[in-house]
Amino acid sequence: MVSETSKQPRINLDRLLGDIEALGRFGATDRGGVNRPVYSDADLGARQWLEAAAIDAGLGFRSDAIGNCFLTLAGAQPNEPKVWTGSHIDTVPDGGRLDGAYGVLSGLECLRTLVEVGFVPARTIEVVAFADEEGAYGSFLGSRALADGLAADYLTGLAGRHGEPLADGLARIGSSIDAVVAQAPISADEVAAFVELHIEQGPVLEDAGLDIGVVTDIVEVAHGFVTFLGQADHAGTTPMALRRDATRAAGSFLTGLPTVPADHGSRTAVSTCGMIGVEPGAANIVVEEIRLSLDVRDRAGNVPALQGAVEELARRSADEHGLNHRLQWTSLTPGVALDGGMQQQVADAADRVGVSHHRMVSGAGHDAQVMARVVPTGMIFVPSKNGRSHSPVESTAPSDLETGANVLLETLIGTAT
Ligand SMILES: [Zn+2]
Known part of the structure; x- marks a missing residue:
């Protein structure tokens, strides 16, 4: 006042x-x-x-x-x-x-x-x-x-x-x-x-x-993308055990992402996926490629530790489902x-x-x-x-x-x- x-x-x-x-x-x-x-x-x-x-x-x-x-x-x-x-x-x-x-x-x-x-x-x-x-x-x-x-x-x-x-x-x-x-x-x-x-x-x-x-x-902010790579197949004719469905790795990754700040950052650290892109993107096709945006933030100097933990999580999520992945950081704003x-x-x-x-x-x-x-x-x-x-x-x-x-x-x- x-x-x-x-x-x-x-x-x-x-x-x-x-x-x-x-x-x-x-x-x-x-x-x-x-x-x-x-x-x-x-x-x-x-x-x-x-x-x-x-x-x-x-x-x-x-x-x-x-x-x-x-x-x-x-x-x-x-x-x-x-x-x-x-x-x-x-x-x-x-x-x-x-x-x-x-x-x-x-x-x-x-x-x-x-x-x-x-x-x-x-x-x-x-x-x-x-x-x-x-x-x-x-x-x-x-x-x-x-x-x-x-x-x-x-x-x-x-x-x-x-x-x-x-x-x-x-x-x-x-x-x-x-x-x-x-x-x-x-x-x-x-x-x-x-x-x-x-x-x-x-x-x-x-x-x-x-x-x-x-x-x-x-705060310091890192932005990037992780892409999980599978294979596009017919959703009706491809048995579950034979699929290379990119959403499986993405699911594991998205479940793990919210735990990264508490395990690897300071009290105010945060992690977010705000955009999901799916290819080919049809209801009757197994997903070949899923691209997730990454946003991780923490106090100055702490972000590289968070990035390392996100990279490890992406590797584990891909391996678990026998898929490949690409991870790219596009910016690190100090x-x-x-x-x-x-x-x-x-x-x-x-x-x-x-x-x-x-x-x-x-x-x-x-x-x-x-x-x-x-x-x-x-x-x-x-x-x-x-x-x-x-x-x-x-x-x-x-x-x-x-x-x-x-x-x-x-x-x-x-x-x-
Ligand atoms: Zn503003």
């Missing part, structure tokens, strides 16, 4: 809620969610809306080659490294209205509030809406372009969920792979600090009745410890707003973990109702949205002055 006696500037909740509503219309689904992958029509509409909102608020606006958008409040010392905040406005298929958008729109509301009260920070403050956080083409594409730079070979190999090349997506925002490659990554001379405000997407804050999460670490100074900035900001805070690990990946490689980075969480996210039911109480945005505002004031 916001202190009534505070003389400090505070955000306008109605305006923030209005923005969440307005941006949520781009890609709105019948189920009350949002389907807004990067470079889609909905995303293009959302970008135009964001630009108009920035200009309305008296802020600068620009976008870069990969499609990151920047909303700028110029500081009194324009040559000093900037302070960045932000998140993403793309969503997973049938996602919610808050994941990512809340951080970007709160950033917009914070800058609008500062303009309104005539507060000129020493450092320039920018709100960044990172492109393709959700990985329609490649996870954290926008933040990785800024932090690391992206190579032509890598970009040329990227395709969307339906096989469309990244170049086609970039063309929709008037850009190209060459333009992305030519864009230099940022340096510490340009950006002094980054802070991302985000919904928790888990149940920890709500369970504990706490207002604000100060994120200490972001976990990071966030900057101690930025954690303190967020904790102090929560104190100034007069709300409780709790240091915690993020089980979800965020642009902050990429930015943390090059810039002192902090992260602020607000509670998620029932811990739900990546779904239309994603929700946070308006009072919690207000608290989070005010903690962001205080963090920005503290970091930029």
